[in-house]
Amino acid sequence: MPTHISLPNERAEQLRMIARAKSQTIPEVIADFVRAEIAKGTIPADIPGLDVTKTGPEIVVKAASGFEVTIPLGEGPTLADLLRESGELTPSDPERKARWLEGLGALTGVKVKRAGNGVKIVSPITKREFPLNLDVAVDLANQIDKTAE
Incomplete structure (x- = not known):
């Protein structure tokens, strides 16, 4: 089930700008970020739940x-x-x-x-x-x- 996360309007607009620049959706941009952090070892690859x-x-x-x-x-x-x-x-x-x-x-x-x-x-x-x-x-x-x- 989707979760809604509150962001300052400026950050939300920056995410939109990143997504447009990469021809991605905001969820794809966030997924790329999460996968990058997994690759760095910041968090495990396991999916919570x-x-x-x-x-x-x-x-x-x-x-x-x-x-x-x-x-x-x-x-x-x-x-x-x-x-x-x-x-x-x-x-x-x-x-x-x-x-x-x-x-x-x-x-x-x-x-x-x-x-x-x-x-x-x-x-x-x-x-x-x-x-x-x-x-x-x-x-x-x-x-x-x-x-x-």
Whole structure:
């Protein structure tokens, strides 16, 4: 769920200026800043409220909200690729979507669907949906890849 942060009008305008200069949105500018700080070691790469762990032959993604999905360890990179490329998972790319549905989606029951400016991961057991902004979906993909190593 989006959080609203109060900034002085001058800072908000500076963010708009940076975004325009980089042909990005303000959330993309902020995501770039956060990723730069992760790269510097200022904060860990883990996404607050999400726990990605390896439990033997599986990867488990748990959210503080109670959402949980489990996938086979070997399929972690497939889910990561799908999340990373989720901005492209549209009707204009039905072949990739079909491969997902017939592959990992069919195997595990985990579904990933576009939702506005993000995606939703759907649990096969509870049918609960976990929404992610597209840039956070990329960060989750990186966590899944790291866990699958």
